[in-house]
Every structure is written in structure tokens, then in C-alpha cells.
Amino acid sequence: MIKLLPILLAVLYGLAMYRFSVWRTARELDANSTELADPILKHITDRMAQALEIDRIKVHIYEIEPVNGLAAPDGRIFITRGFFNKYRQGQVTSEEMASVIAHELGHVALGHSRRRMIDFSGQNAMRTALAMILGRFIPFIGPWIAGVLMSLLAARLSRSDEFEADAYASALLVKAGIGTGPQKSLFTKLEKLTGARGAAVPAWMMSHPKTQQRIAAIEANEAKWAAG
Template identity: 70%
Template sequence: MLKLAPFVLLLLYGVAMYWFSSWRTKRELDMQSTPLADARLKALTDRFARAVGVERIKVHIYEIDPVNGLAAPDGRIFITRGFYNKYRRGEVTAEELASVIAHELGHVALGHSRKRMIDFSGTNAVRMALATVFNRFLPGLGVVIANFLVSVLAAKLSRNDEYEADAYASALLVKANIGTGPQKELFRKLDSLTGVGGGMPAWLMSHPKTAERIRAIEENEARWKIAPEG
């Protein structure tokens, strides 16, 4: 039992750090967000609401410039001001932006916030354990090696979540009679919209590469026997 105590403490430390990060994120979002008030987007999210059998889907604008969408740990959906501005300038259609909302709804519906807490706590414990072992043989380098290995593992877990949320979004878009065309078209635009290139090795990325995400959507369409769009 005593031998397990350090690992239990590491897990508890990971949980505590996750909850602190969630609290800090919630506070920042509360201070820097406003409700989304756009008639066209509301009409699309109302279609999502009818498709999943809820009264309304609330979306907020997170007042920061980077192009992104996110699902907060408390289940709220956010689109950044930078992303919304792209839509207002016509660089992104309402249906394309709605596909982002559908993706974030997928994270909420699939319990990814709770899963990330478990993943974060577990990988933190693994990081500390590996660092302790490697430091015995490679003093000074053990932490570096442990951090690298855990980063690869965390990136893999994150990519799996993104694929799952993409699949949920595809199903929701189809059920809402919007289709997957806007979802795939947005992915084709994503690198230019975000200013992020594809130079990083795939196994270090927290999100799958664009071409792989589109391929996964089309594979789902084939399994679901849905005629491809876009």
C-alpha cells in the first residue's frame, strides 16, 4: 500500500491542477464573453436543438482575436471574436461556422471534458514516474525524455477526441439537414484562417491534419451511405 502512495498523490495532484485550470478558464470566459446574437446562426443552432431534442443551444462569443471554437469544462460553447469576424467579413459562411458549433457540441455530448481530466491526471502521474526512473540512468535528461514521451501520448489522446467530435458534428449536420459539405469546406480553409502551417510532425499535433479529418468524414459518409458533399 505504501508503495502505491506516491502514485496516488501524483494522481490527486493532477486532479487538483486540472480543477484549478478549469476554474481559471471559467473565470476568464465569464469576464471576456458575451452571448452570440446573430439571427442566421441562431436559425442554424435552432435546427441543431430540434435535432437533439432540446429547447435551445446557447453560444457565446469569447472576446479574443485568435480563430477558434471551444467547449468549456462546464459545457458552454464559445466561438472566438476572431472567428466570428471572419464570418462577418464573408470569409466563412454561416453553415461553416455552425459546423464548428456542432463540433464543440460533440465534445460536450461525448464527455470529453471529463475524459480530459482523467487523461491529464493520468499522464501527469506517468510523467512524474518516468522522470524518476529515467533520472536514475540519465541524470538531467530524465525529465526531458519523460516530457517528450508524455507529450506524444497526450497529443494522440487529443487527436482521438477531435476525430470523435468531428464524427458527432457530421451526424448532427446531416440530421439537421445541413449536410457535411460546410464542415469539409471549413477544414479546407482552416490553415489559412488560423495562420497555422502543417510543418509539425503529425504525432506531435493535438489536432489531426486537415486532409486526414476530411478523409475520416468521407469514410463515415461511406459507412452511413450518405452521398458526399463539397
């Protein structure tokens, strides 16, 4: 029983972290967001809502500067103020913004948003337990190895989610009459918009797939749909 105690404590820690993370995320988003009120984007999201056979798609502006979109565990969709500003400045089109919203809708519809929060807490628990175990056999280096292994696992799961959300977004954009052109064109802009230098990072270490891989996956889906 004593040998299992560290693992049990790690599991309890993971559960506690999950509950705390959900509460903290909801509180942060509630305090720093407002509903998106742009007539052009509303028109285009209404087209997507019609394709989904729902009344409306509610989008919020999250008041932070980094360029990003996100889907909260409670199902809400957010575009950051920094991303919205790029749209207002003409660097991103309304159709490209719609592709971001469609992507985040994919995360919600496919259960990624809630699962990511659970995975994050579970991975923290596993990292703690693994660090305890490896630390007994490989002092000092063991906890570092545990951290690297869990980071690789998290990146792999995240990349899988991104491909799935891309496919969902493509299908929705096609059904809404928008097409996948804006989705692909936005990918070519993202590195510049975000200031990222993804080419310097190995693909297997990135939480998002490389641009070329994402575009290739979308085009493969289009070819499959056309053949079907």
C-alpha cells in the same frame, strides 16, 4: 513506502491541478465571454437544436483573437471573437460556423471536454512521477524523455477525440439538413484562417489530425451511412 512517496505526491498534485484548472477555466470564461446574438447563426443553430430535440443551443463568444472553438468542462460552447470576426468579414459562412458549433457539441456529448481536463491533470502527474523515476537512472535526460513521452500520448488522445467529434458533427449536420459540405470546406480554410503551417509538423505530433485525414474520415462515414 518511501519509494512510493514520489508517485503518491504526483497523484495528489494531479488531483489538485485538476480542481484548480476547472476553477480557473470557468473563471476566465465567465469574465471574458458574452452570449452569441447573431440572428443568422441563431436560425441555423435552432435547426440543429430541433434535430437534437432540445429547446436551444446556447453559444458564447470568448473575447480572444485566435481563431478557435472550444467546449468547456461544464458543457458550454464557445466561439472565439477572432473566429466570429472571420464570419462577419465573409471569410467563413454561417453553415461553416454551424459545423464548428456542431463539432464542439460533439466534444460535450461524447464527454471529451471534462475528460480532457482530467487527462491534462493526470498527464501532469504522470509526467512528474516518470521524470522522478527516469531522473534517477538517466540524470538530466530522464525528465526530458518523460516530457516527450507524455506529449506524444496527449497528442494521440486528442487526435482520436477530434475524429469522434467530427463524426458526431457530420451526423448532426446531415440530420439538420445542412450536410457535411460546410464542414469539409471549412477544414480547407483552417490553416489560412489560423495562420498554422501544419504541413511542416509530423501528423503524429499534432493534436489535431491533418485536413486530408479529417475529410477522408467524413467521406468514409458518409459512404457507410449511405450503404446502411
